[in-house]
Structures are given as C-alpha cells and as structure tokens.
Amino acid sequence: MAHYDYVEKAVNVSRREFLGMVGVAGAILWTGAYAATDLVQDRNKYIKMRAQGIYKDDVKAKVRQSHHNPGLKDMYQKFAGQPLSPLAEELFHTRYIDRTRLG
Amino acid sequence: MSHPEQGLRVLKHSLRSRLFHWGLILGFMPAAITGFILWLKLGSDDFVNLAMKIHIVGAVIFTVSSLLYVIVAFDRVIAFVRLIWTWDDRDIGWMLTGGGYPQKMLLGKEIDVPPMDKLNSGQKIFGICVSIGGLLLIVTGWILYSFIPLAPKAFIHGADLVHMAFGVFLGLFMFVHIFLGLYNWSEFKAMFGDGTQLLSEVEHHNPLYAANKLERATHPDADEPIGVPSCKVE
Numbered sequence: 001m002a003h004y005d006y007v008e009k010a011v012n013v014s015r016r017e018f019l020g021m022v023g024v025a026g027a028i029l030w031t032g033a034y035a036a037t038d039l040v041q042d043r044n045k046y047i048k049m050r051a052q053g054i055y056k057d058d059v060k061a062k063v064r065q066s067h068h069n070p071g072l073k074d075m076y077q078k079f080a081g082q083p084l085s086p087l088a089e090e091l092f093h094t095r096y097i098d099r100t101r102l103g
Numbered sequence: 104m105s106h107p108e109q110g111l112r113v114l115k116h117s118l119r120s121r122l123f124h125w126g127l128i129l130g131f132m133p134a135a136i137t138g139f140i141l142w143l144k145l146g147s148d149d150f151v152n153l154a155m156k157i158h159i160v161g162a163v164i165f166t167v168s169s170l171l172y173v174i175v176a177f178d179r180v181i182a183f184v185r186l187i188w189t190w191d192d193r194d195i196g197w198m199l200t201g202g203g204y205p206q207k208m209l210l211g212k213e214i215d216v217p218p219m220d221k222l223n224s225g226q227k228i229f230g231i232c233v234s235i236g237g238l239l240l241i242v243t244g245w246i247l248y249s250f251i252p253l254a255p256k257a258f259i260h261g262a263d264l265v266h267m268a269f270g271v272f273l274g275l276f277m278f279v280h281i282f283l284g285l286y287n288w289s290e291f292k293a294m295f296g297d298g299t300q301l302l303s304e305v306e307h308h309n310p311l312y313a314a315n316k317l318e319r320a321t322h323p324d325a326d327e328p329i330g331v332p333s334c335k336v337e
Contacts, residue, residue: 002114002298004298005112006113006319021173021184036249039253043253
C-alpha cells in the first residue's frame with residue numbers, strides 16, 4: 001500500500017469545463033449515431049430501389065428463366081453439350097476462395 | 104511497498120491513472136505494434152491475419168480503458184486538458200533549451216531550465232497529440248471495423264488515411280515516450296509502482312507543481328483512496 005506525505009489538491013471542475021467536455025462527447029456520439037443511421041437508411045433505400053428495378057425488368061422480359069435463354073441454349077447445343085458436362089464444368093465452374101481471412 | 108530512500112513522498116499518479124496507463128500498455132501498445140505489421144505487411148498471410156486479430160483486441164482494450172478513465176477520473180481528465188493547453192513564456196524557454204535534455208544526454212552537463220508544472224512542455228505536446236490523435240484513432244478505427252460495406256468508398260478511404268497517418272505518428276511517438284520514461288527512472292518507478300515519488304525529485308523536475316498544487320495528506324499512512332472522486336463541480 002502506498003505511503004505518502006503529499007497529495008495533489010482537489011481539482012475544481014468549472015461548469016464551463018463540465019459542459020464543454022459533455023458537449024464534445026455529445027457531439028461525437030450524435031455525429032456517429034446520425035452517420036450510422038443515415039448510412040443504414042440509405043442502404044435500405046438503395047436495396048429497395050434495386051429490387052424494384054429488377055422486378056420491373058423481370059415483368060417486361062420475354063424470357064424469365066435463365067435456362068430458357070435462347071443464347072444459352074444455343075451455346076450448349078453447339079459448344080458445351082449440356083449443363084454440367086465435363087467441358088461446362090471446366091469452363092464455368094468456380095472454386096471456393098476463403099475471403100474471411102484478413103491478411 | 105517499502106521505500107529504502109529516506110524522505111517525504113508525493114502521490115504523483117493515483118491508482119485510477121496507473122490503471123489507465125496499464126490499459127494503454129495492454130491496449131494501445133499491441134495495437135500500435137500490430138498496426139505497423141499490418142501497414143508494412145510484415146510476414147506471411149497467417150502472421151498478418153493474426154496481427155489483425157491482436158490489433159482489434161488491443162483496440163477494444165484501448166477504447167474501453169479510455170472511456171472508463173473519462174467516466175471514473177473526470178477530474179484528472181480536466182486537470183490534464185487544462186495543463187496541456189496552458190502555455191506561457193516558460194514553455195517557450197523550455198522548448199528553446201530542449202528542457203536541457205540534449206545538453207545532459209550528449210554533453211553530460213546540466214543547464215538551468217524554466218520551472219515546469221506536473222508536465223513539462225515536451226510532455227504537453229505529447230499530451231495534445233495523444234488526446235487528439237487517440238480520439239481520431241478510436242473513431243476512425245471503429246468506422247473501418249464497422250462501416251466498410253455500408254459507407255461510401257471515398258469516406259472509408261479518408262478514414263483509412265487518417266487512421267494510418269495518426270497511427271504511424273503516435274506509434275513512433277510511443278517509442279520516444281518509452282525511452283524517456285526509462286530515462287527518467289524515478290518517474291517510471293512511480294507509474295509502475297505505488298504512484299509515489301520523492302518530494303525532492305518532484306521539486307527538481309516539477310517545481311511549479313510542488314509549489315502550487317500539492318497539499319499535505321491528511322493521513323500519510325492511510326491506504327490510497329481508491330475510486331473516490333476528488334473533483335467538485337462549481
């Protein structure tokens with residue numbers, strides 16, 4: 001346990017200093033909260049707009065399923081044989097890469 | 104703790120301040136060292152990956168320590184802020200002589216320097232950099248941790264630049280701080296020991312502090328008042 005003969009005099013915090021510190025802390029927290037909620041609201045807005053756009057395109061489209069895409073069907077017929085054929089596997093199959101690693 | 108040195112002692116660093124200092128050692132120091140590893144990509148992917156994990160844990164300790172210190176030692180924060188932003192002719196004189204350290208370290212001679220308060224002018228500059236830089240590091244660090252998928256790229260890029268610039272600056276400053284702390288051995292012992300220093304040493308390094316800010320402890324042998332706030336709001 002500490003043994004000592006002198007200590008520092010008590011610090012008298014003025015009202016101005018107290019309000020100043022609380023103001024700085026409040027401004028940082030308010031700005032952070034505003035920025036965070038603004039970002040989330042914006043993100044939600046853009047997701048909704050994007051989804052609406054996709055649905056709108058889908059309604060207009062003559063071919064709505066990818067496996068009915070004439071270009072794709074033509075490609076399989078003339079080139080890759082059928083879906084999941086060895087050539088299609090080799091050309092179109094993607095491999096898993098662990099992107100959770102931060103390094 | 105027993106003190107073989109004879110003489111009156113001053114409680115220079117309260118338990119709250121010493122615990123906060125440990126928080127910085129366990130939080131800021133690993134975050135700074137791993138920050139350099141991340142910046143320079145030193146080592147394999149696995150090693151850099153581990154460094155990032157340590158960086159984040161260090162950041163949590165650093166942030167929590169800082170918040171707790173502001174809450175439980177508000178009076179010490181106010182005293183610190185007051186002191187680092189108070190400058191007068193003595194500080195100019197101290198800066199012009201480098202506090203007498205270059206003469207002492209390089210030429211081995213002691214020169215007269217203007218009297219200082221609890222912090223000398225160099226420590227005040229360090230305090231200003233650490234308080235502003237530390238706050239920016241905490242804020243930008245958590246932005247980078249939380250908002251990369253959400254925030255505009257330009258904003259994230261700006262936060263990254265600020266985080267890196269202040270991180271490098273304060274990281275290098277930390278090594279200077281460690282060196283000067285070891286050089287001023289009695290100060291080092293006070294911070295890592297029971298917080299006390301001989302009055303004669305305090306009078307030598309901090310004459311204004313000794314003359315104006317100290318008072319006789321009412322119970323010299325009493326245990327240190329833990330967690331009892333000594334501030335009054337007027």
